[in-house]
């Protein structure tokens with residue numbers, strides 16, 4: 311599918327609302343607005359969409375689209391000053407569904423306190439209770455087979471916290487990568503002092519739990535914004551979607567103030583068009599591209615705009631600032647070759663069975679590779695001395711920060727020492743994690759332990775690098791610019807390294823590979839390891855923050871862009887603070903208010919994958935050049951090969 315009409319027809323249609331970006335949030339808002347047949351909604355999406363794309367619908371292929379230029383914008387950061395000058399990958403989905411098209415499919419939420427903190431920054435109504443209504447509204451929670459639930463310690467979904475009639479299908483994984491080792495790994499995490507808390511969707515985030523996924527367990531297929539929100543409503547005559555259409559700017563009535571948007575300009579097939587709007591332009595191009603569209607339209611920091619020869623219509627310095635990202639570090643241990651892990655996928659005889667298993671809704675293709683995660687408080691993984699040092703550093707950062715950032719830091723400091731606040735994340739991955747770019751030994755089995763920081767103090771930015779709307783923006787997350795973030799990562803990595811040493815797992819360990827035992831024994835060397843290995847989790851937020859204007863805000867609590875009469879932003883850009891979920895399903899949940907009605911847009915996700923590449927051995931590939939599932943002899947772990955090749959390019 312390329313579009314449900316032509317660019318000429320789109321440009322000549324009278325729309326009430328035009329939505330810029332048919333991604334995760336954009337399609338939710340489009341679906342909700344077009345519930346009223348009297349309202350004409352147009353969506354412009356730069357990418358394409360194939361509803362039958364196996365790499366998007368088969369859960370175990372999640373991730374294979376990373377690096378594929380057709381579906382991934384493939385952004386990279388500017389060299390990161392505090393991370394050895396590294397250029398880091400910033401994958402973003404391109405196509406209907408946006409990043410939900412290519413993400414890892416983990417469906418979880420932050421804690422109640424984190425959503426309440428968003429309200430406290432000056433956003434009445436944006437609190438846990440309100441978010442919860444819309445989390446539930448977005449999902450249909452599917453029942454779990456009682457034997458499966460018992461075997462994997464899965465919680466029964468309590469209707470107080472889980473929805474039963476929303477568009478997104480939600481279920482537990484059908485397959486667990488640790489197989490018979492699952493109980494042992496869970497108990498080993500508990501041995502580190504982490505409580506098993508089966509369902510962290512109730513506003514508590516602390517504990518070890520198995521996450522829900524955006525997978526329809528009835529068909530073992532992924533549920534994401536395009537199939538859940540667009541496909542189901544594609545027959546509506548008042549909902550019009552044009553793919554392959556890159557919006558270049560918003561147009562305004564000359565001399566109007568506040569600025570009155572009249573429509574948008576877009577490119578399609580090399581031609582430039584203008585589409586007119588009578589009510590609102592709704593921007594949902596994602597946290598890395600929404601600022602670009604605002605700046606190209608004359609809304610942003612006047613110094614940046616004038617540098618690129620763009621006339622400033624609204625001087626709004628917050629545009630593109632306050633960029634926050636989660637950052638993670640993997641470690642690797644070789645374990646006994648008898649262990650059941652996803653490393654088996656590298657073996658062609660096992661991989662060849664996958665399509666057949668999948669046809670029966672069994673095996674790794676039905677699921678994500680890892681769904682069990684531990685979210686931990688600072689006191690679980692940091693000493694009192696370390697916590698105190700963090701606090702002093704954060705207080706000093708707050709003292710020297712501009713007023714808006716100071717309020718954010720105060721909110722972060724308040725929660726950091728609270729034992730109910732998840733400040734770190736650690737999870738055991740059953741196999742060699744692709745991002746490590748380490749060559750596996752034949753027949754070897756691995757345990758990767760991933761550690762991540764949940765509420766970084768570092769703030770970055772994303773701005774236009776050129777007035778050319780087709781040029782990539784300059785992404786500068788400014789990773790680890792606050793030394794406290796490196797300290798938190800260091801403590802989290804050290805905590806994770808204890809896992810293979812627990813009584814329950816120690817006898818399975820064959821070799822500590824990354825970091826080496828020598829690196830692991832020295833904090834200084836571990837810091838260097840972290841700088842060399844850390845990577846981005848693909849959860850950017852904050853770049854069009856919903857905050858008071860004097861605090862660096864770009865949109866008000868109704869999501870309207872300051873200085874405009876009818877431009878709103880509805881995507882993950884508006885979140886001023888990041889919730890502690892590595893997956894930002896909830897983190898990216900954003901509400902859109904219209905005539906007293908609030909609509910939730912959210913985020914999904916998945917893991918695996920790789921695009922075919924020159925170095926990719928097609929004969930053992932599970933996906934073909936069109937990203938469709940091969941009928942036989944597929945090797946799912948070829949995603950590892952391709953990811954490894956890809957990551958090697960950017961590490």
Ligand SMILES: Cc1cc2nc3c(=O)[nH]c(=O)nc-3n(C[C@H](O)[C@H](O)[C@H](O)COP(=O)(O)OP(=O)(O)OC[C@H]3O[C@@H](n4cnc5c(N)ncnc54)[C@H](O)[C@@H]3O)c2cc1C
Nearest residue numbers: 331333334335356408409414416557881882893894895915
């Ligand atoms: C690889 C990966 C794994 C992830 N895993 C998880 C996970 O497991 N769980 C989770 O909850 N979250 C996960 N996330 C994060 C989550 O997917 C995103 O936070 C979320 O989808 C962002 O939604 P959005 O609406 O803000 O932006 P997007 O969904 O990215 O939508 C932006 C859309 O705008 C379009 N666009 C951009 N510029 C233009 C333009 N000029 N003209 C027209 N269209 C334009 C883009 O093509 C895109 O379709 C992951 C993300 C990635 C990339």
